Amino acid sequence: MLVEVNKALVRHFFEAQAKGDLDAMREMMAPDFVDHTVLPGQEPTREGYLRGVAEDRAAFSDIRLIIEEQVAEGEKVISRLTVCGTHDRAEFMGAAPVGTELLSTGIAIHRISGGKIAEEWAISLGPQKLTQARLEQEIRERERVEQELRVARSIQQASLPKEVPTLEGWQITQHYQPAREVGGDFYDFQLLSEGRLAVVVGDATGKGVPAALVMSTTCGMLRAVSQALDSPSPGVVLERVNEALYPNIPPNMFVTCFYAILEPQSGYLSYANAGHNLPCCRRHEGTATELWARGMPLGLMSGMSYEEKKTGLVSGDSILFYSDGLGPV
Numbered sequence: 279m280l281v282e283v284n285k286a287l288v289r290h291f292f293e294a295q296a297k298g299d300l301d302a303m304r305e306m307m308a309p310d311f312v313d314h315t316v317l318p319g320q321e322p323t324r325e326g327y328l329r330g331v332a333e334d335r336a337a338f339s340d341i342r343l344i345i346e347e348q349v350a351e352g353e354k355v356i357s358r359l360t361v362c363g364t365h366d367r368a369e370f371m372g373a374a375p376v377g378t379e380l381l382s383t384g385i386a387i388h389r390i391s392g393g394k395i396a397e398e399w400a401i402s403l404g405p406q407k408l409t410q411a412r413l414e415q416e417i418r419e420r421e422r423v424e425q426e427l428r429v430a431r432s433i434q435q436a437s438l439p440k441e442v443p444t445l446e447g448w449q450i451t452q453h454y455q456p457a458r459e460v461g462g463d464f465y466d467f468q469l470l471s472e473g474r475l476a477v478v479v480g481d482a483t484g485k486g487v488p489a490a491l492v493m494s495t496t497c498g499m500l501r502a503v504s505q506a507l508d509s510p511s512p513g514v515v516l517e518r519v520n521e522a523l524y525p526n527i528p529p530n531m532f533v534t535c536f537y538a539i540l541e542p543q544s545g546y547l548s549y550a551n552a553g554h555n556l557p558c559c560r561r562h563e564g565t566a567t568e569l570w571a572r573g574m575p576l577g578l579m580s581g582m583s584y585e586e587k588k589t590g591l592v593s594g595d596s597i598l599f600y601s602d603g604l605g606p607v
Contacts, residue, residue, distance in 0.1 A: 298335035338363035462489035480535035512550035527577035562594025
């Protein structure tokens, strides 16, 4: 799992670099980051590295970065890259901007420490003009990716609830906005027997069509298990779904999920957690706590059990369920 987390961190780092998002890059880099491949006059520090990225963005109107291959072992992640861009803004490596499409291939090695990128080693063949054949190949690849994203978005939208349930005396509000084109995040509401309401929030690892399919499958399993049980409990639902998902989920993928059942009349909320972000419960008197419960993500291992807990809600209390990112709405 750590190896996959490290690979994902490097992928996000490259995505931010292509967009010129220096703040996101800085957040992913260790304060004492060291760049072992510096150009003349460039500092090997984090800020020196970021200045270099800013200079590249100033010279190119668009930069496309493609990870051709990625392997990892221990703290190291090795990536084989292709970088394309249009040199049409400012001088680059002594050359004036003339709108030329340039391509560079190379290999980058990153060392991860404490969840941050601590060091980078890189080697590149240097910028080359794109041939017409390469341009056509890139256009076809871009069209293929866009088609895959359209399919993933349609799967994702079909899996999410069309409306928010209405409960007398309760206010329920939802907001969904993926950070990239398609995310694996999902939420759901399930009306159960005796007027109870199940609230589900989760996140499937990965992106594109595979993540959308896993997300859709998990949503369907959660609904089916909840409806099949006479009196479902959060822990049992997660156990059943984990057993059904484990043999069918693609390698190196898993799903985090927080499953809660609200009893509107009494105000009791029972819940279980499969490795998801902890919801925040704000009490009417101004205090705040996290809803903690232990449990492994879905699809990782068979035979898992999930701790169940319960809390009481009164007028003025509120709970924030969220996925792996929060931002201004």
